[in-house]
Amino acid sequence: MSKKIRLGIIGLGAEGGMYAEFLNEGRVDNMEIGAISDILPEKKEAADGYGVPFYADYKEMITSGDVDAVVTTVPHYLHPEMGIFALENNVHALVEKPVGVYTKQANELIKLAETKPELQFGVFFNQRTNQLYKDLKEIMDSGELGNLRHTSWIITTWWRPQGYYTQSDWRATWGGEGGGVLVNQAPHQLDLWQWICGTPERVFARAEFGFKRDIAVEDEVNALVSFPNGATGTFITCTHDMIGTDRLEILCDKGKIVVDDSKKVTISRFVENEETLSTNMGMDVVKQLFTGQLDMNQYVSVETRDYESVWGEQHCEVMRNFAAAVNGEEELLAPGSDGIHGVQLANGIHLSAWTGKEVDLVDFDEATYLDELNKRIRDEGKFEERN
Amino acid sequence: MSKKIRLGIIGLGAEGGMYAEFLNEGRVDNMEIGAISDILPEKKEAADGYGVPFYADYKEMITSGDVDAVVTTVPHYLHPEMGIFALENNVHALVEKPVGVYTKQANELIKLAETKPELQFGVFFNQRTNQLYKDLKEIMDSGELGNLRHTSWIITTWWRPQGYYTQSDWRATWGGEGGGVLVNQAPHQLDLWQWICGTPERVFARAEFGFKRDIAVEDEVNALVSFPNGATGTFITCTHDMIGTDRLEILCDKGKIVVDDSKKVTISRFVENEETLSTNMGMDVVKQLFTGQLDMNQYVSVETRDYESVWGEQHCEVMRNFAAAVNGEEELLAPGSDGIHGVQLANGIHLSAWTGKEVDLVDFDEATYLDELNKRIRDEGKFEERN
Numbered sequence: 001m002s003k004k005i006r007l008g009i010i011g012l013g014a015e016g017g018m019y020a021e022f023l024n025e026g027r028v029d030n031m032e033i034g035a036i037s038d039i040l041p042e043k044k045e046a047a048d049g050y051g052v053p054f055y056a057d058y059k060e061m062i063t064s065g066d067v068d069a070v071v072t073t074v075p076h077y078l079h080p081e082m083g084i085f086a087l088e089n090n091v092h093a094l095v096e097k098p099v100g101v102y103t104k105q106a107n108e109l110i111k112l113a114e115t116k117p118e119l120q121f122g123v124f125f126n127q128r129t130n131q132l133y134k135d136l137k138e139i140m141d142s143g144e145l146g147n148l149r150h151t152s153w154i155i156t157t158w159w160r161p162q163g164y165y166t167q168s169d170w171r172a173t174w175g176g177e178g179g180g181v182l183v184n185q186a187p188h189q190l191d192l193w194q195w196i197c198g199t200p201e202r203v204f205a206r207a208e209f210g211f212k213r214d215i216a217v218e219d220e221v222n223a224l225v226s227f228p229n230g231a232t233g234t235f236i237t238c239t240h241d242m243i244g245t246d247r248l249e250i251l252c253d254k255g256k257i258v259v260d261d262s263k264k265v266t267i268s269r270f271v272e273n274e275e276t277l278s279t280n281m282g283m284d285v286v287k288q289l290f291t292g293q294l295d296m297n298q299y300v301s302v303e304t305r306d307y308e309s310v311w312g313e314q315h316c317e318v319m320r321n322f323a324a325a326v327n328g329e330e331e332l333l334a335p336g337s338d339g340i341h342g343v344q345l346a347n348g349i350h351l352s353a354w355t356g357k358e359v360d361l362v363d364f365d366e367a368t369y370l371d372e373l374n375k376r377i378r379d380e381g382k383f384e385e386r387n
Numbered sequence: 388m389s390k391k392i393r394l395g396i397i398g399l400g401a402e403g404g405m406y407a408e409f410l411n412e413g414r415v416d417n418m419e420i421g422a423i424s425d426i427l428p429e430k431k432e433a434a435d436g437y438g439v440p441f442y443a444d445y446k447e448m449i450t451s452g453d454v455d456a457v458v459t460t461v462p463h464y465l466h467p468e469m470g471i472f473a474l475e476n477n478v479h480a481l482v483e484k485p486v487g488v489y490t491k492q493a494n495e496l497i498k499l500a501e502t503k504p505e506l507q508f509g510v511f512f513n514q515r516t517n518q519l520y521k522d523l524k525e526i527m528d529s530g531e532l533g534n535l536r537h538t539s540w541i542i543t544t545w546w547r548p549q550g551y552y553t554q555s556d557w558r559a560t561w562g563g564e565g566g567g568v569l570v571n572q573a574p575h576q577l578d579l580w581q582w583i584c585g586t587p588e589r590v591f592a593r594a595e596f597g598f599k600r601d602i603a604v605e606d607e608v609n610a611l612v613s614f615p616n617g618a619t620g621t622f623i624t625c626t627h628d629m630i631g632t633d634r635l636e637i638l639c640d641k642g643k644i645v646v647d648d649s650k651k652v653t654i655s656r657f658v659e660n661e662e663t664l665s666t667n668m669g670m671d672v673v674k675q676l677f678t679g680q681l682d683m684n685q686y687v688s689v690e691t692r693d694y695e696s697v698w699g700e701q702h703c704e705v706m707r708n709f710a711a712a713v714n715g716e717e718e719l720l721a722p723g724s725d726g727i728h729g730v731q732l733a734n735g736i737h738l739s740a741w742t743g744k745e746v747d748l749v750d751f752d753e754a755t756y757l758d759e760l761n762k763r764i765r766d767e768g769k770f771e772e773r774n
Contacts, residue, residue, distance in 0.1 A: 014677070149599065150607065152623060154539060154636070161665040163673045204591050204745075208617050212536065212662050220537065222619050224611050230595050232609050234621050236539060240665070241638055243655050243687055245645070249541070251628055258632070268630050275599050278548040278627070286550045290401070292698070300630055311679070356745055358591075 005323040006034025008067030008091070010058045010082055012043045015096065016073035019315060024050055027316045030323040034067035058082060062089050069094060069326060071124065071319075075170050076101050076183055077386070080109040083121065083336070087112055092120040094322050097187045098346065099123045099339025101178030102373060102386065103366045106343045113336055120325045121336035126314035127188045128195065128334045129321070132265060132307040136196050136250075136257060139267070146253030146273055151197045151233040157244035158185035158237060165215050172215035174376040175383020180209075180217030182346040186237045190342040191334075193235065197250060199341050200225035200233065201362050207353035212240035216380060223349045225361075235349075265305040271298075392710040393421025395454030395478070397445045397469055399430045402483065403460035406702060411437055414703045417710040421454035445469060449476050456481060456713060458511065458706075462557050463488050463570055464773070467496040470508065470723070474499055479507040481709050484574045485733065486510045486726025488565030489760060489773065490753045493730045500723055507712045508723035513701035514575045515582065515721045516708070519652060519694040523583050523637075523644060526654070533640030533660055538584045538620040544631035545572035545624060552602050559602035561763040562770020567596075567604030569733040573624045577729040578721075580622065584637060586728055587612035587620065588749050594740035599627035603767060610736045612748075622736075652692040658685075 007023065009016045016038075023033045036047040037055040047054035055061035062070060062085060069092035072082045080100045086093040093113075100106030113121040127133060139145060158181055170176025177183060182190070194200070205223040213219045220238040227233065238244075248259040255269040270277065277299055288294035317333075324330040344361060347369045352359040354372050359365075374385040394410065396403045403425075410420045423434040424442040434441035442448035449457060449472060456479035459469045467487045473480040480500075487493030500508040514520060526532060545568055557563025564570060569577070581587070592610040600606045607625040614620065625631075635646040642656040657664065664686055675681035704720075711717035731748060734756045739746040741759050746752075761772040 149627070150609075150623070150625065152541060152621075156638075159676075161668040161672060161676070163668050163670050164676070167670065167673065204593075204611065206591075206611060206613060206619050208619070211617055213665065220619070222537075222611050222621055224591065224593060224609050224621070226593060230598055232593050232595070232607070234539075234609055234611070234623060236537070236621060238537065240536070240661060241643065242657060242661050242664070242683065243643055245636060247634070249632060251543075256628065256630055270629060274627060274629050277629070278600065281548040281550050283550050283554065285548060286554065289546075289548070289551070296629065358743060 002030050002324070002327040002329060005031045005326050006066065006068045007031055007319070008035045008037060008061050008070040009033065010037050010061070010070055010072050011074035012036055012038045012046055013073060016071070017046070019071060019073065019319065020046070020050060022312060022316050023319070027312070028319045028323065030327065031319050035061050035064065037061040059085060062086050062091050068092060069120070069322065072096050075176060076178055077176070080105045083109045084112050087116050087119055087121060090119065092322075092326050093336070094122045094124060094319075095336055095339070096124045097191070097339065098183055098343050099336055100343050101183060102370055103340065103344050103347055103364060104370055105386070106340050110337050110340055120322060120332060122318075122322050122325070122332045123334050123336045123339040124318055125188065125191050125334040126318050127192055129314045129317035130262070130307075130309055132259070132262060133192050133196065135305075136259070136265070139257070140196050140250070145255035145257070145269070147229060148197055148227060148231040148250065148252055150231060150251045151193070151249060152235070153189055153193055153248045154236045154245045155186060155189045156236065156238045156241040157246045158239050159242050159244055160185075160213070160239040162213055165213055169382070172213070172217050173382060174216055174373065174380050177217065178373065179346060179350065180215060180219055181237050181239050182218060182221060182349060185239065186221070187342045187346070189235070189237070190345050191338070194341045194345065195338070197233065198227055199361070200227050200345070202226040202358055202360055203345065203348040203352055204358040205349040205352040207349060216376070218350070218353070221349060225345075263307055265307070267303045267305070268300050269303070270300055389417050389711070389714040389716060392418045392713050393453065393455045394418055394706070395422045395424060395448045395457040396420065397424050397448070397457055397459050398461035399423050399425045399433055400460060403458070404433070406458060406460065406706065407433070407437060409699060409703050410706070414699070415706045415710065417714065418706050422448050422451065424448040446472055449473050449478050455479060456507070456709065459483050462563060464563070464565055467492045470496045471499050474503050474506050474508060477506065479709075479713050480723070481509045481511060481706070482723055482726070483511045484578070484726065485570060485730050486723055487730050488570060489757055490727065490731050490734055490751060491757055492773070493727050497724050497727055507709060507719060509705075509709050509712070509719045510721050510723045510726040511705055512575065512578050512721040513705050514579055516701045516704035517649070517694075517696055519646070519649060520579050520583065522692075523646070523652070526644070527583050527637070532642040532644070532656070534616060535584055535614060535618040535637065535639055537618060537638045538580070538636060539622070540576055540580055540635045541623045541632045542573060542576045543623065543625045543628040544633045545626050546629050546631055547572070547600075547626040549600055552600055556769070559600070559604050560769060561603055561760065561767050564604065565760065566733065566737065567602060567606055568624050568626050569605060569608060569736060572626065573608070574729045574733070576622070576624070577732050578725070581728045581732065582725070584620065585614055586748070587614050587732070589613040589745055589747055590732065590735040590739055591745040592736040592739040594736060603763070605737070605740070608736060612732075650694055652694070654690045654692070655687050656690070657687055
């Protein structure tokens with residue numbers, strides 16, 4: 001049996017507390033709680049309950065020898081510096097999403113990790129363990145559907161009432177959280193979308209800041225992206241749609257995928273590349289089309305799949321996979337370096353919304369992004385500027 | 388019984404021929420074929436078959452006294468000049484969609500029509516007669532759902548194989564047709580969308596020209612629009628999706644409408660304005676939300692409606708309504724002046740896609756649009772420039 005990896009949990013809030021429970025219940029067979037760190041001294045009681053050491057200072061926990069790896073369930077801005085400190089001290093780092101708030105910060109962590117290939121550096125994209133998205137990734141990577149033409153994701157199931165935002169001072173601020181739905185809720189889809197469809201080259205976006213919530217950051221986003229080879233996509237998200245939509249469409253040369261509610265997948269496969277089919281169709285087909293007599297079934301076969309996921313399974317699977325990677329048994333499902341795509345697209349959407357201009361994502365201007373972010377942090381007057 | 392209006396059909400192609408059949412079959416009780424005009428002399432035979440006069444020159448037909456009104460089933464560029472000639476000669480004009488290819492041209496017709504209030508000037512938006520969309524218009528106009536927040540329409544059911552494009556020289560050219568899916572297929576939805584949701588102020592768009600078809604014009608479009616008061620929307624259309632999607636979403640302060648396949652409508656009504664609900668929810672609700680125990684049914688009631696439409700009924704209803712308006716019995720369901728919105732949004736999308744910049748629709752730069760259009764007509768080298 002593999003070595004049981006001792007995880008240090010930095011921040012025993014809602015998320016960290018949930019992971020602690022999963023580990024304590026034995027839901028991850030190759031991982032256990034090594035120690036817990038939190039700035040709130042009263043969290044020691046929980047650590048005592050689990051029978052593990054407690055540290056007020058996460059750095060002390062990392063250098064204590066009590067942990068093989070850490071997870072950073074803390075406000076987003078802190079993920080990179082904690083990840084860096086762990087790796088510098090030869091402790092594996094499982095960083096919460098997003099891997100950073102802005103690309104400059106995220107890249108510092110990623111660059112450091114490249115110099116430490118002996119250490120595992122992962123990002124907590126639990127939705128990558130969802131079988132549905134794993135299957136989509138496999139289908140797209142296999143090439144059976146050909147090149148991407150268009151994709152859209154309407155993901156407005158992130159409804160949050162005002163009380164959610166007012167529960168802590170840093171939430172939904174520029175200085176404390178660094179963004180709204182793009183930084184907190186939608187990073188999952190920003191990751192999955194690019195994991196499955198590829199990385200776009202440009203983005204134009206409109207975002208509304210404090211549109212239907214009393215917050216500084218965005219609660220509504222429309223983004224229009226361009227992939228290489230003329231493929232395009234739209235991404236729509238918000239936190240004020242009480243009965244949100246979750247609908248992903250992916251149109252390719254040889255097929256189309258539609259996903260409803262992250263549960264139902266409809267895969268249509270064309271008998272040939274659609275362009276070839278189109279080119280070879282005669283006027284008789286055009287006539288049939290216009291008289292309603294064209295039977296599309298001759299060109300398309302349709303498969304539907306239904307998926308169910310059990311609450312908590314995804315998070316346990318991320319931890320299991322991470323521990324297995326530490327033990328040299330598996331590849332990481334979500335390497336930390338992949339986290340840059342979501343951060344960059346979120347930053348690009350902000351920057352486009354702020355400037356009213358399309359933003360280059362290949363040669364992304366991270367300095368201007370940070371300037372614009374700091375401008376907002378300054379105006380807010382509650383947190384220090386970032387560098 | 389009302390007077391039977393004598394319709395002159397200009398252009399006895401696929402569309403004009405269909406209207407002639409409907410009228411000949413007596414499907415429109417207050418309208419009959421008055422005369423037929425076509426530049427192809429062989430169409431006289433059909434006119435003889437219907438027992439109506441035939442004119443090679445549409446102007447002669449208009450001044451002949453044989454017709455009370457005309458319909459312009461001809462290439463789009465010709466709609467405005469034919470509409471103008473009809474109105475100038477005191478003949479009512481039912482103009483095919485789009486009411487013009489570019490706003491300058493469309494506005495000339497609309498301006499003239501304003502000086503002739505005694506004449507009916509309509510645009511052939513048959514989908515406005517669809518009970519589903521009439522009902523949505525009524526719901527939105529009634530104010531029961533409050534202000535618009537967001538709307539998206541994915542309307543990619545306009546699949547056309549290459550043979551469709553190669554059947555005539557003018558089709559899918561800048562000089563002959565003036566655009567692709569935006570000018571030919573999607574004008575229906577460009578109209579319905581704005582009829583129901585209002586007129587946007589700005590648009591950013593990406594369009595692909597000759598993306599998956601051997602044509603000069605656009606076969607794929609992504610548009611991101613801004614309405615007044617921060618509401619936004621996306622509009623996606625193309626002609627290369629063999630199993631296209633038709634999905635319209637409208638999110639408002641007090642409810643949400645989702646339409647699938649122009650057939651199934653789901654209307655969710657919130658018990659109060661969502662923002663008020665959100666503001667008044669306590670931390671207990673937030674906790675319920677995060678533990679999966681929040682029952683959204685207490686805030687929302689859902690109604691579903693199914694609609695069926697019979698082929699041809701919409702077109703007959705446009706003609707019946709137009710004849711009734713000529714007889715002073717009804718208001719036009721689609722006044723010609725409404726046609727400007729669809730033309731302007733289509734032009735705005737083109738201009739944004741050409742320039743890579745967001746386009747102002749309130750103070751639309753129609754001169755630049757026409758310059759850019761003429762540049763493409765010039766490069767094409769097959770048709771005369773427009774003015």
